[in-house]
Amino acid sequence: MNLPEIFLKIEDIRTHFPVEKGFLFKRRLGVVKAVDGVTLSLRQGEILGLVGESGCGKSTLGRTVLQLVHPCEGRVVLEGRVLTALRGTALRKARSAFQMVFQDPYASLNPRMTIFDTLAEAMQAHDKVPREELPGRIDALLRKVGLAPQARRKYPHEFSGGQRQRIAIARALAVGPKLLVADEPVSALDVSIQAQIINLLARLSREMGLTLLFISHDLSVVKHIADRIAVMYLGRIVELGPAAQVIEKPLHPYTKALISAIPIPDPRREAQRARILLPGDPPSPLNPPGGCPFHPRCLYAVDRCAQIVPKLEPFGQSEREAACLRVKEINGC
Amino acid sequence: MDSSTPIASVAPAESEGGSSFWQDARHRLWQNKLAVFGLVVLSILAALCFATYLFPNISGYTYERQNLALGPVPPSRAHWLGTDALGRDLLARLLYGGGISLLVGLCATLVSLTIGVIYGAIAGFAGGKLDMVMMRMVDILYALPFAIFVILLMVFFGQNLILLFVAIGAVEWLTMARIVRGQVMAVKRQEFVEAAHALGLREGRIIFRHIVPNLLGPIIVYATLTVPEVILLESFLSFLGLGVQPPQSSWGVLIKEGAEVMEEYPWLLIYPGAVMALTLFSLNFLGDGLRDALDVRGSKD
Amino acid sequence: MPLLTVQNLSTAFHTRHGVVRAVQDVSFQLERGETLGIVGESGSGKSVTCYSIMGLVPQPPGRIEGGRALFGSVDLLACSRRELNRIRGRRISMIFQDAMTSLNPFLRIGEQLIEPLMIHEKIPRSAATDRALAMLDEAGISEAEHRLKMYPHEFSGGMRQRVMIAMALITKPDLLIADEPTTALDVTVQAQILELIKKMQSELGMAVILVSHDLGIVSGFCDRVMVMYAGRVMESARTDDLFYDTKHPYTRGLRNSIPALQMKGAELHTIPGQPPDPQHPLPGCPFAPRCIHAVDYCAQEEIVLVDSPPQHGTACLRVQKENLSV
Numbered sequence: 016m017n018l019p020e021i022f023l024k025i026e027d028i029r030t031h032f033p034v035e036k037g038f039l040f041k042r043r044l045g046v047v048k049a050v051d052g053v054t055l056s057l058r059q060g061e062i063l064g065l066v067g068e069s070g071c072g073k074s075t076l077g078r079t080v081l082q083l084v085h086p087c088e089g090r091v092v093l094e095g096r097v098l099t100a101l102r103g104t105a106l107r108k109a110r111s112a113f114q115m116v117f118q119d120p121y122a123s124l125n126p127r128m129t130i131f132d133t134l135a136e137a138m139q140a141h142d143k144v145p146r147e148e149l150p151g152r153i154d155a156l157l158r159k160v161g162l163a164p165q166a167r168r169k170y171p172h173e174f175s176g177g178q179r180q181r182i183a184i185a186r187a188l189a190v191g192p193k194l195l196v197a198d199e200p201v202s203a204l205d206v207s208i209q210a211q212i213i214n215l216l217a218r219l220s221r222e223m224g225l226t227l228l229f230i231s232h233d234l235s236v237v238k239h240i241a242d243r244i245a246v247m248y249l250g251r252i253v254e255l256g257p258a259a260q261v262i263e264k265p266l267h268p269y270t271k272a273l274i275s276a277i278p279i280p281d282p283r284r285e286a287q288r289a290r291i292l293l294p295g296d297p298p299s300p301l302n303p304p305g306g307c308p309f310h311p312r313c314l315y316a317v318d319r320c321a322q323i324v325p326k327l328e329p330f331g332q333s334e335r336e337a338a339c340l341r342v343k344e345i346n347g348c
Numbered sequence: 349m350d351s352s353t354p355i356a357s358v359a360p361a362e363s364e365g366g367s368s369f370w371q372d373a374r375h376r377l378w379q380n381k382l383a384v385f386g387l388v389v390l391s392i393l394a395a396l397c398f399a400t401y402l403f404p405n406i407s408g409y410t411y412e413r414q415n416l417a418l419g420p421v422p423p424s425r426a427h428w429l430g431t432d433a434l435g436r437d438l439l440a441r442l443l444y445g446g447g448i449s450l451l452v453g454l455c456a457t458l459v460s461l462t463i464g465v466i467y468g469a470i471a472g473f474a475g476g477k478l479d480m481v482m483m484r485m486v487d488i489l490y491a492l493p494f495a496i497f498v499i500l501l502m503v504f505f506g507q508n509l510i511l512l513f514v515a516i517g518a519v520e521w522l523t524m525a526r527i528v529r530g531q532v533m534a535v536k537r538q539e540f541v542e543a544a545h546a547l548g549l550r551e552g553r554i555i556f557r558h559i560v561p562n563l564l565g566p567i568i569v570y571a572t573l574t575v576p577e578v579i580l581l582e583s584f585l586s587f588l589g590l591g592v593q594p595p596q597s598s599w600g601v602l603i604k605e606g607a608e609v610m611e612e613y614p615w616l617l618i619y620p621g622a623v624m625a626l627t628l629f630s631l632n633f634l635g636d637g638l639r640d641a642l643d644v645r646g647s648k649d
Numbered sequence: 650m651p652l653l654t655v656q657n658l659s660t661a662f663h664t665r666h667g668v669v670r671a672v673q674d675v676s677f678q679l680e681r682g683e684t685l686g687i688v689g690e691s692g693s694g695k696s697v698t699c700y701s702i703m704g705l706v707p708q709p710p711g712r713i714e715g716g717r718a719l720f721g722s723v724d725l726l727a728c729s730r731r732e733l734n735r736i737r738g739r740r741i742s743m744i745f746q747d748a749m750t751s752l753n754p755f756l757r758i759g760e761q762l763i764e765p766l767m768i769h770e771k772i773p774r775s776a777a778t779d780r781a782l783a784m785l786d787e788a789g790i791s792e793a794e795h796r797l798k799m800y801p802h803e804f805s806g807g808m809r810q811r812v813m814i815a816m817a818l819i820t821k822p823d824l825l826i827a828d829e830p831t832t833a834l835d836v837t838v839q840a841q842i843l844e845l846i847k848k849m850q851s852e853l854g855m856a857v858i859l860v861s862h863d864l865g866i867v868s869g870f871c872d873r874v875m876v877m878y879a880g881r882v883m884e885s886a887r888t889d890d891l892f893y894d895t896k897h898p899y900t901r902g903l904r905n906s907i908p909a910l911q912m913k914g915a916e917l918h919t920i921p922g923q924p925p926d927p928q929h930p931l932p933g934c935p936f937a938p939r940c941i942h943a944v945d946y947c948a949q950e951e952i953v954l955v956d957s958p959p960q961h962g963t964a965c966l967r968v969q970k971e972n973l974s975v
Contacts, residue, residue: 068835069806083546110548122539127369127561136557140547170368175923183543190547205690205924206862210906210917217916232836235909239917276840278865280907282888285869292844293837296805379665 022059022226023080023194027052028089030072030079034301047300049075050086051250054327059193062220062227064241064258066234066273068297072250073230077196080228081115082106093194111141114187116216118199120179124171130157130182131167137189160185161215177208184215188223195220196228201236213240234277238262243334246270249308250300252327256335266330266337266346268313307340315345376641383637386630393627394450400440401447409437411444412595420613430615432605436595442620445597446627452513452582452598453575459517460578461571464524469563471525472532473555483529486522494519495584502590512591516581520574527570528563535562565642572635576628583624599624650721652823652856653679653702658716658726660694660701663709669927671697673880675716676954681823684850684857686871686888688864688903692924694880695860699826701726703743704733720824739769742817746829748809752801758812759797765820780819787852788815789845807838811845818849825850826858831866843870864907868892876900879925879935882954886961896963898940901975934966942967942975 030050036042049072057063067073078084080091082098091098093112101109117123124133134153138144144152154164160181171179180200187195197216201209217240220227231237237244237258244261246254246269254267265271275291293312298304304311310320320340327338339345377383404410409427415435423430429438471482498515505511535541536559544554579599585591586600587607594601599620606617660672672694679685689695700706702718702725718725720741723732745751753761762784763777770777778797785793788811801809810830817825827846831839843866850857861867867874868888875885876899884897895901905918922939925931931938933948940947944967952964967973 068837081546083542107548107550110546115543115546117539117543119539123543125540125544125558125562128557129368136549136553137547140549172369177923186543186547206864207690207903207906207920208923210908210919213908214916214919233908234836235907239908272837276837277909278839278863278869279909280864280868280892280904282868282892285865290840290844292840296807296838297835299805 020059021056022061022094023055023057023228024090024092025053025055025076025080026090026092027054028076028079028086028091029053030075030084030086045301048250048303049300050079051300051303053089053247053250053252055245055252055255057226057228059226060220060224061243062217062229062241064237064244065228065230065247066232066237066244067247068232068273070249070297070300071247072300073232073247074198076247077115077198077228077230080194081113081196082110083115108141111190112192113194113196114190114192116180116183116187116195116197116200119203120176120183121171121203123183124179124186126171129168129170133182133186134167134189137186141190156185156189159188159219161211175208176204177211180204180212181215184212184219188219192225194226194228196230198230199232200229202231202233209236216240234262234273246273249298249303251308251338252336253309253338254336255327256330256333260333260335264346266335266342267309267339268315268345269309272314307338315341317341373641377637380637380640382633383641386633386637389626389630390634393446393623393630397443397446397450400443401451404440404444409440411441411597412436413440420609420616422613422615429619430613432613432616433609438602438616438619441597441602442599442623445592445599445602445620446623448509448592448596448598449579449582449600449624450627452509452516453579455513456516456520456578456582457571457574459513460520460524460574461567462521463517464521465528465567467521468525468528468530469532472529472536475533479529483526486525490522494581498585499588499590502585509592512582512585516578519581520578524567524570524574527566531563531566532559535559538562569635569639569642572631572638576631576635579624579628579631651678652681652683652720654717654719655698655702656717656719658698658701658718659714660697660706660711661714662711664928667928670930671711671880671927672701674954675877675880675882677875677882677885679824679856679858682850682854682856683873684859684871686867686874687858687860687877688862688867688874689877690862690924692879692927693877695877696828697880698877699743699828699858699860703737703741703826705743735769738765738822739820740822741824741826742820742822743826743828744810744813744817744830746832748806748813748833749801751813752809754801757798757800758804762797762812762816762819765816769820781815784815784819785812787849788812789841790815806834807841810834810838810842814842814845814849818853818855821853822855824856824858826860828860829862830859832861832863839866846870864903865909876903879927879930881935881952882962882964883936884961884963884965885954890961894961895975896957896961896968897965898942898975899936902939902941934964942973 028050029052032047032049034044034047036044053076065073065076075084079086086099098109131153134156135149138149138152153167157164157166162178162181174182200216201212204212213236216227219225229237229240241258243256244258245252246267248269254261254265254270261270262274265274272291272293279285291314295312306321306323307325310316313320323340325338325340327336329336330342400406413436415431418431418435420433421427421431427437427439429442431437467482471479497519501511501515541554541558544558582591582598583600583603586598587604592598592601602620603617606620610617656676658672658675662669662671675698677685687695687698697706701713704725706713713726716726720736723736725733759778759781762781763774766772766777766780781797782793785796790796790808790811804812831842834842846857847870859867859871871888873886874888874891876883876897878899884891884900891900895904902920906920908917920939925935931948933950934952937943937947947966950966952966954962954964955969956962957968963969968975
C-alpha cells in the first residue's frame with residue numbers, strides 16, 4: 016500500500032518583515048523574522064494542527080501558504096503547482112484551490128452585504144454560475160454548514176459569533192477549495208459553541224476530503240481535531256508528530272511546558288500534576304536569541320544550546336520530529 | 349448530532365428579510381428627535397427659499413423692489429418682517445437670500461466633496477510614498493490663511509457667484525480628503541477585505557463592492573456638517589463685501605446691512621440672524637444625528 | 650462573619666432597545682481567605698455582578714434594581730460615595746482582563762503604583778516608592794528600580810498584568826476581584842500569573858473572586874465555584890462537588906464540551922442551540938431551550954437557587970423536584 020502523495024509541500028519558508036523608520040529615505044531598524052525556516056508536508060485529507068503562542072509566527076505561516084503574504088525565501092507547492100511563483104491573474108485564479116477561515120467572525124464578513132450576496136459573490140468568483148441556480152446552491156451550502164436557508168436574506172450583524180463563523184466557512188467552501196487554512200477559527204467563540212464549530216470542520220474535512228491546516232494557540236482544541244500536530248516557537252517548528260503522541264509524551268522542552276501550563280478542568284488531576292513554569296515572557300521575533308530560539312527559557316539548556324540552531328530531526332524510528340540538541344537525553348533514551 | 353439551527357423557542361421568530369445597515373440607520377435617525385427636528389426645519393426653509401429664488405415674485409414682493417416712499421418699517425401686516433432702508437421687503441429678501449446661501453452651501457460642499465473624495469481615495473488606496481506626498485501637500489495647504497486666499501481670488505477674478513462656490517469648495521476639500529483617506533486606510537485593513545482577496549476577487553470588485561460602500565457613512569456625515577461651515581464662510585465674505593453683491597441678497601449681506609443700522613432698525617438684524625442661526629443649528633443636529641445613526645454599532649453579542 | 654455577603658443582586662441596563670436584565674437575583678457569600686470562582690460564557694452576567702459590587706456600573710444606562718452587597722457591615726450598594734471610595738482600592742481591589750486599557754498610558758508605572766498608597770494611606774512619597782519597589786519585586790518583575798520609570802506600552806502583556814496585580818495588592822486588600830485576568834495572555838504566561846495570584850493570596854490572607862469562562866483555571870484555583878447563565882446563578886458548590894457531583898445540566902454540558910477532557914476521534918459533545926437573547930428573555934428556566942433534560946414545567950416556572958445538600962446550591966427545577974441526576 017503506497018503512501019498517499021504529498022499534497023502540500025512547504026519548503027524552507029522564511030517570511031521576514033523589515034522594520035523601517037524614516038521620511039523619504041527609510042532607515043532599516045531591524046527585521047521581524049516571523050517565519051524563519053519552516054518545512055512541512057501534508058498528505059491529502061490530513062488535518063494538521065499548528066500550535067504556538069503569540070509571536071510564534073503561526074498566523075504568518077498560514078497567510079504565507081495562502082499567498083496573502085509573500086515569503087522572502089522558500090516555496091509552497093500544492094499538488095505539484097508552485098504557488099509562490101504565481102503572480103497577478105494566474106495567482107488570483109489559482110485561489111479557488113486554497114481558502115482561509117479567519118479568526119474574527121465579526122470582522123471577516125462585509126457588514127453591508129447580505130449572506131446571499133456574500134456567498135453568491137464567492138461562488139461566482141471563479142465559476143460562471145447561472146442566476147437561476149444560485150439560490151439552490153446557496154441553500155445547499157447553508158445547510159451543509161448547519162444554517163437554515165432563511166439566513167440568506169439577513170445581514171451579518173443579525174447572527175451570533177458561532178453562526179457568523181459558519182457563514183465564513185460556507186464562503187470559503189463556495190469556491191471549491193482542496194486546502195483550507197483555519198486561523199484560530201474558534202478562539203473568539205464561547206466554549207459551548209467552539210465544540211460545534213470544531214465538529215463542523217472535522218466533519219466537512221472528512222466528507223469533502225479537504226486538507227485542513229488548523230492554527231490555534233489552544234492545544235486541547237487541536238488535539239481533538241488534528242491528525243498531526245506541529246508546535247511553533249519564534250518562527251520555527253520545534254516539534255512535529257501524531258497528535259496523541261505529541262500531547263501525551265512531548266519531546267521538546269517547550270512542548271512539555273506548554274502542555275503542563277494548560278489548566279485541566281478536573282480538580283483532583285489538577286492538584287496532582289507538576290507544573291513546569293517557564294521563566295520570562297514569550298520573546299519578540301524582532302530580537303531573537305542566538306542558537307536555539309528557546310534556550311533562554313529552557314530548563315534543560317546547556318552552553319551549546321546558545322550557539323547551535325537545532326534542526327527539526329526525526330526521533331528514532333517514529334514519525335515524530337523534534338528540534339532540540341538534547342532531545343534524546345531529556346527523554347531518557 | 350450537530351444541531352445548530354436555532355431552536356424556535358430560543359430565537360423568537362424573526363422576519364424573513366434582514367434589516368440592512370441603511371434601514372437600521374434610518375430607523376435610528378428617526379428616533380433622534382433633534383435630528384428629525386433639524387430635518388423638518390431644513391426642509392421647510394429650503395422649500396421656501398428655493399421657491400422664492402426661482403420665482404422671486406412669489407410673495408408679491410421681490411427682493412429688489414424698492415419702495416422709497418415707505419422707507420424702513422417694522423413688521424406689519426403688509427410686510428411681515430418689515431422693510432429695510434430702501435423699502436425692500438425683508439421677508440422676500442430673507443427667503444431669496446436664503447436660497448442663495450443654501451445654494452452656495454450645497455454647491456461648494458459638492459465641489460469640496462468631489463475633490464476631497466477623489467484625492468483622499470487615491471492617497472488611501474495608493475499608500476506608501478504617494479500617500480505621504482499627497483498628505484503633506486494637504487498639510488501645507490492647511491497652513492494657508494483661507495480668508496486671504498479667497499480675497500485674492502475675488503480680487504483677481506472679479507466677483508462672481510460661481511467663483512464663490514469654487515473658492516470656498518477649494519478650501520473645504522482638505523478636511524474631506526483627510527477623512528476619506530483615513531477611512532479608506534481603515535477599511536482596507538478590515539478582515540473582510542482580506543477575505544475578498546483570499547477568495548480571488550478582482551481588484552476592481554473589491555474596491556467598489558467592499559471598500560466604497562463602507563466609506564459612505566463618514567462622507568455623508570461630514571458633508572452634512574460642511575454645509576453650515578460653508579454658509580458661515582459665505583456670510584463672512586459677504587459681510588466683508590466680497591461675496592454676494594447687493595441688490596442680490598444673501599444672509600451675509602442682510603446681516604451686514606442689518607448690523608449697520610441695528611440700533612435704529614433692530615429687526616433688520618434680528619430676523620436674518622435668527623433664521624441663519626436656526627438653519628445652522630438644524631444642519632448640525634442633522635449631521636450629528638446622521639453620525640450617530642451611521643455609526644457602525646459594535647454588533648458583538 | 651463572612652467577608653462579603655451578596656443577597657439578591659439584580660442589575661439591569663435600560664437601553665434604547667429595551668431592558669437587559671444582566672444580573673438577576675444573585676446571592677453568594679465569601680469568607681475571609683476563600684477563593685470563589687464565577688464561571689460563565691459571554692452574556693452570563695459574571696462580570697456585571699462584580700462591577701455592580703464595586704459600583705462600577707454606569708448608571709444610566711445601568712441600574713441596580715435590588716439586592717445588597719454587605720462587606721463587613723457596609724452595604725456597598727447603598728453606602729455613600731465617600732464610604733465606597735474608602736473601601737475601593739484599599740480593602741477591595743480589582744484587576745481586569747486587558748491590562749493595556751486598564752493602565753493609564755500617559756503615566757509612568759511608578760506614578761500609578763504609588764497612587765493608591767498616597768490616596769488611601771497618606772504616607773509620604775518616598776515611603777510609598779519603597780513599597781512600590783517591594784511590590785514589583787514580589788510580583789516577579791526584575792530591575793524594579795528601572796521599571797518604575799517606564800510607561801505601560803513598554804511592557805509585554807504578561808508584565809503589564811503583573812504590574813496591575815502589584816497595583817491592586819499594594820494596599821494589602823481583604824478582597825481581590827480578578828475579572829478574566831488571564832484571558833488575553835498566552836497559556837504559559839497565564840500559568841505564571843495564576844501562580845502569582847495564588848502566592849500573593851497566601852501571603853496576604855486575602856479572599857479572591859476569580860471570574861472566568863475557563864473551567865480549567867477555576868478547577869485548579871478556587872475553593873468554591875458559582876456557575877452563571879443568562880444573569881442567574883445555576884449552580885454553586887465547592888469545587889470538588891461541582892466537578893464530581895454536578896447538579897445542573899448546564900454545568901454538565903459545559904464540562905462535556907471542553908475538548909481537553911474528551912477522547913480523540915469521537916465528535917465533541919456540544920450544547921445545542923445558541924445563548925439566549927438578553928433583550929427577549931423567555932419565561933421559566935433560561936437554559937431550558939438548550940437542555941436535554943427539559944420538561945414542560947421548565948419553561949414555565951421561575952427558577953430559584955436552592956441548597957440541596959448544604960453548601961451545594963442548584964437552580965435546576967428537575968433536580969430540586971425529582972432529584973434528577975445530570
